[in-house]
Structure formats: structure tokens, C-alpha cells
Amino acid sequence: MYFADRADAGRQLAARLGHLQGRDVIVLGLPRGGVPVAAEVAEALGAPLDICLVRKLGVPGRPELAMGAIGEGGVRVVNERIVGDAGVAERDLAAAEERERAVMAERARTYRGSRRPVPLEGRTVVVVDDGLATGATALAACRVVRAGGAARIVLAVPVAPHGWADRLGGEADETVAVHAPEGFYAVGQFYREFEQTPDAEVVERLDRSRAARAAVVRHTAVRIPAGGPVLPGDLAVPDGAAGLVLFAHGSGSGRHSPRNRAVAAALNGAGLATLLFDLLTEAEATDRSRVFDTPLLAERLGHAAVWTAGWSGTEGLPRGYFGASTGAAAALWAAAEPGDDVAAVVSRGGRPDLAGDRLAGVRAPTLLVVGGSDDLVLDLNRRAGELLRCEHRLEVVPGAGHLFEEPGALEEVAALATDWFAAHFAAAVAGRDQ
Structure with missing residues (x-):
């Protein structure tokens, strides 16, 4: 057990990112669980907080196992090995993608309302989640951010499996994890409290960050x-x-x-x-x-x-x-x-x-x-x-x-x-x- 909750994880992660202080940084949390972690990082760095919308494509009958992920801007990542091992048909993969894109569009309306995403072009973007397992979602997030024109991508998580950075194929310019243990089964095993983050908390964290940064x-x-x-x-x-x-x-x-x-x-x-x-x-x-x-x-x-x-x-x-x-x-x-x-x-x-x-x-x-x-x-x-x-x-x-x-x-x-x-x-x- 490494973290009391996501806020604790965010504070510990922020301590590893002090070298980004004072740079032109944007912090993006992956909804929903990544946002409370990202909020702590953004506050510590004095940076704007926004979201990076991606959705895991779960194997039919085993939704916790990611066979891929999708992101805004048409980004699509598929883990061919898992698709093959699970015997997922192309029509089932397409149906999962259609379903998750509809969810992603609804989440965008819920979290952003009429606000536009924070511009990423030419900036250092810190992508934050509450942990990394297969890496499919993180990979999709990095590609979304790169497509948005980010000059540098830092992928930061509280916990990930040993050797996790190798799974990203160089999509991130820098990777940071507080812990990367050998015995890794699920992200939740490293948290004392790991309840699902409600939409209302995501919206509240984003609004609080915007209010805190309202310029004088x-x-x-x-x-x-x-x-x-x-x-x-x-x-x-x-x-x-x-x-x-x-x-x-x-x-x-x-x-x-x-x-x-x-x-x-x-x-x-x-x-x-x-x-x-x-x-x-x-x-x-x-x-x-x-x-x-x-x-x-x-x-x-x-x-x-x-x-x-x-x-x-x-x-x-x-x-x-x-x-x-x-x-x-x-x-x-x-x-x-x-x-x-x-x-x-x-x-x-x-x-x-x-x-x-x-x-x-x-x-x-x-x-x-x-x-x-x-x-x-x-x-x-x-x-x-x-x-x-x-x-x-x-x-x-x-x-x-x-x-x-x-x-x-x-x-x-x-x-x-x-x-x-x-x-x-x-x-x-x-x-x-x-």
C-alpha cells in the first residue's frame, strides 16, 4: 500500500515534478480518476488544469482488460496481442469504439460545457492518471496531446508496473512514476481508498483550479x-x-x-x-x-x-x-x-x-x-x-x-x-x- 487516496498520490507525484516549476506547463488529468491526482500536481506547479479525454476499449465480457483505447481527434490505439488472445472479432472492436466515442462526447459536454480545451501548441504538457496498467489509455492520451501541438509530453503516474516506460514506444518525452513495483496486478491494490471518482468531483476540481488561477x-x-x-x-x-x-x-x-x-x-x-x-x-x-x-x-x-x-x-x-x-x-x-x-x-x-x-x-x-x-x-x-x-x-x-x-x-x-x-x-x- 503506497497511497491513502488519489489526493495523497497527487502530492507524492508532484514532489517528483519540481523540475517543471516555472515552465510553460499545462497539466491534463485523465477522467475520471486521474483528475484528482492531476489537480494536486497542477496546484503544486502553479499550472492550468484541464482534461485529456480518452476511453479504454474493454474486452467483451472482461471490461477491466483493455484491448485498446480511443481519444479526441480520432486517435485510436489497439493492442493486437490482447485482441488476438481474447478472440475479439472486428465487429466487436468497432462496436466498442462506437459506444465509447459516444460516452467521450457526453463526458466532454459534462466536464467542459461550452469552454474550449486549453491550447497545447508549443507548450510542455504533463499527462496524469491515477496509475498505469496496460498502457493503452496513456498511449492514446500521448497521441492526442501530440496531435494538439505539444512541444514536450511528460507522462506522470503514481504507480505503474516495472519497465512500464518501454510500453509507450517513445510517445512521451519523459516518464515519471512514484513507484514501479515488480508485483503489479491492478492500480487499486496500491491505494487504501480507491472508489470511483464521480463526475461532480471532476467538474468541481476543474472549476476550483480555474477560479484559483483567475488573474488579478x-x-x-x-x-x-x-x-x-x-x-x-x-x-x-x-x-x-x-x-x-x-x-x-x-x-x-x-x-x-x-x-x-x-x-x-x-x-x-x-x-x-x-x-x-x-x-x-x-x-x-x-x-x-x-x-x-x-x-x-x-x-x-x-x-x-x-x-x-x-x-x-x-x-x-x-x-x-x-x-x-x-x-x-x-x-x-x-x-x-x-x-x-x-x-x-x-x-x-x-x-x-x-x-x-x-x-x-x-x-x-x-x-x-x-x-x-x-x-x-x-x-x-x-x-x-x-x-x-x-x-x-x-x-x-x-x-x-x-x-x-x-x-x-x-x-x-x-x-x-x-x-x-x-x-x-x-x-x-x-x-x-x-
Whole structure:
């Protein structure tokens, strides 16, 4: 007997993972039993906690014996030896997979709700379970994480059979176990308490972790020198910010735009700093020729970017541009400037066509988000996508109009932007460290 319960196992496992402290780490627990263990590891490392959804494929009549496993993204692992020894027919294997994929989809809705998975791209991911027996589930989890773009995978369990790492075929970059005994029959034999973890506990652990990591955001009213005029802005910097997003608003709008402020709040909640500022002075805002002067607006955005690079709290942070409507053209124009090292661009209901020939010069990964009912702008964005030479993607929010006023539409924009910036900021930081 090694562990009192899963929480005890998690604390003992966390003690073996201290070398990951301070790195850009995500901890993923395998539901259900792996989540209480992973929660202790995430707390000790000060890292976000999420889940990695995989399902064991049990041998018919012997569900405790894994003949394989499946995971999100179509991942499938089959232990041919066990399938052969147990005489499992192909139709029975297919039926088990169909059944478990339905369960996995339901679990995703239960555990995540409308939240998206934490972005893994370019990060170190610690995959945690309450123990390892055949290794099929862990193998599937590693493949799911690798497909998600993880830079490094650490598979960590409290207990596993002797020589367990050899079963993984190099799928994990690092393996950690507190105990790896010779006499191994089942994971539960090494726990004093090993009752099944209820769904409610999984959800509670995830919610508690998110609440504990809710960032303290410092809001500062700033004035930005922009090559002549001084422009007012609102700078919000969460503790430990992972990047900075500068907003370029559309015509007739400014730093008080309720839609941009809603997206900025979501970014702040995800640990990203934001700058909302007026691209024009009050007098200039009444001049229609200035409102649609894309080169001028892009120049002002560039001045703001330079200013933030020297501001205490945002210096050194990877930077992104979020452009709305005509402001998207200014963001793309600025991103095409020689020497602009912006890490990512997001356009909301944007007019990228107003950036013209500059589109071909954009180097930053660009996400174009358009409402499904915004036919004209959707067509313009499809055409713009053909001109972009950088990494780019078009996301259509079903049923949304130009202003994304429909229920849940703006929340979808915020979630898409958060994922895009978080992933590409992490990649930018990883590139600097190489």
C-alpha cells in the first residue's frame, strides 16, 4: 500500500515534478480518476488544469482488460496481442469504439460545457492518471496531446508496473512514476481508498483550479504618443501576462466599444494583457477621410506597439493585433510593415480588402472571424484569404451578423481569439528560447 487516496498520490507525484516549476506547463488529468491526482500536481506547479479525454476499449465480457483505447481527434490505439488472445472479432472492436466515442462526447459536454480545451501548441504538457496498467489509455492520451501541438509530453503516474516506460514506444518525452513495483496486478491494490471518482468531483476540481488561477488584472488609463497627437487608452495587464493584444476599432467606434471591451475582458481572464485606445483624436474622428485612412490608422497602431514595448509590465511580451471591421484592415496593414514582429492577428467581422496589396506582406498568423449571416463581409474575407501568404484560417460563426449581437456569438469570437493568441504567443516565446 503506497497511497491513502488519489489526493495523497497527487502530492507524492508532484514532489517528483519540481523540475517543471516555472515552465510553460499545462497539466491534463485523465477522467475520471486521474483528475484528482492531476489537480494536486497542477496546484503544486502553479499550472492550468484541464482534461485529456480518452476511453479504454474493454474486452467483451472482461471490461477491466483493455484491448485498446480511443481519444479526441480520432486517435485510436489497439493492442493486437490482447485482441488476438481474447478472440475479439472486428465487429466487436468497432462496436466498442462506437459506444465509447459516444460516452467521450457526453463526458466532454459534462466536464467542459461550452469552454474550449486549453491550447497545447508549443507548450510542455504533463499527462496524469491515477496509475498505469496496460498502457493503452496513456498511449492514446500521448497521441492526442501530440496531435494538439505539444512541444514536450511528460507522462506522470503514481504507480505503474516495472519497465512500464518501454510500453509507450517513445510517445512521451519523459516518464515519471512514484513507484514501479515488480508485483503489479491492478492500480487499486496500491491505494487504501480507491472508489470511483464521480463526475461532480471532476467538474468541481476543474472549476476550483480555474477560479484559483483567475488573474488579478491591473487597469491603467494611459496616453500614447502617436507621432503627433497623444491618444487616450485603457491598458489592462493580468499578473503574469503571457502576451499583449492591441485593439484596432472600426469606424465610428473607439476604446469604449462594448464589443471590443467584452472580448478584451475574456482575453484578460485567460491571462493576456490588452490595450484599447482611440486611433483618432476627437476632432479627427469627425473627418470621414481620416476614419477610412487605413495607412494612418496602421501607423497609429504601430506607434502604440512601440510605446507598449517600453512600458513597464508589457515590455518583452509577445504582441498581437485584434482588428474589428475597418480596424482589421489597419491591423493587417501594420502587420505587413517591415520589422513589425507581431505574433498573431485576429480580425472580427473585418474588412481585410481595405488593406489591398499589403495582405500579401502579412507574416503573422491571421485568424479571420466572420458571421455566417454577414454575406458581403464573408465573401470579402474569403477573397482576402486567397491573397494572404501567411498561416491563416477563416472561422464562420453560424447565424451571426456583422456585429455579432446574437446570443453566444460574441462569446464564440472571444473564445476563438483567446485560443489563437494563446497558442501563437506560446509559439513565439518558444521560438525566442531556442
